[in-house]
Amino acid sequence: MRKYLTISLILIGLGAGAAGAAELKVAVVDTTRILKEYYKTELAEQHIQQQIGDFTAERDKLMAQHRKMKQEFEALRSESQNKALTEAAREKKKEQAEEKLAEVIDFEKSIQEKAASRKKDLEGEGRKIQGELGKSIREAIRVSSEKGGYTLVLADGGLLGNGLESVLYADPKMDITAEVLKILNADKPAASKE
Secondary structure (H helix, E strand, O other), X not given: OHHHHHHHHHHHHHHHHHHHOOOOOEEEEEHHHHHHHXXXXXXXXXXXXXXXXXXXXXXXXXXXXXXXHHHHHHHHHHHHOOOOOOHHHHHHHHXXXXXXXXXXXXXXXXXXXXXXXXXXXXXXXXXXXXXXXXXXXXXXXHHHHXXXXXXXXXXXXXXXXXXXEOOOOOOHHHEOHHXXXXXXXHXXXXXXXX
């Protein structure tokens, strides 16, 4: 008897909760498509690629300078072992070679430090851009959801650790991705005619 009373109270509670709850209206957004079709994603990727290109050019210039310094060291070291020179001249070349070697080592360290610094800067820039894109996307989803009267929006397109998408099935009528993209791309500049 007590068991039936407990079950009855639970069912009454669930019924009252369901009656008092607002209608649940669910929508789905394809996050992969959003990122692919949102014009600012491409601009962000171009910006990062430009940063990488600038860094690569700077690194190549530094490496060329490094190779030249190493060649100078090798030439001095070779001259320091030249038997045609006097002992004093060979000793002087040896000292110059040691100084050049110290310069080469210091220059290598500075290249490594610059590379680490630029990598850190690029990673920070990437995180900042991701955050800005995410904020824009969330805002567009919020606007679209309020306009459509949705109480819950689920992300579709992102893979979980097990390789399954976070939404395993959704009726295509629930997909508001196109509406969100319309909001996101509303301020897209017109394509320039070349």
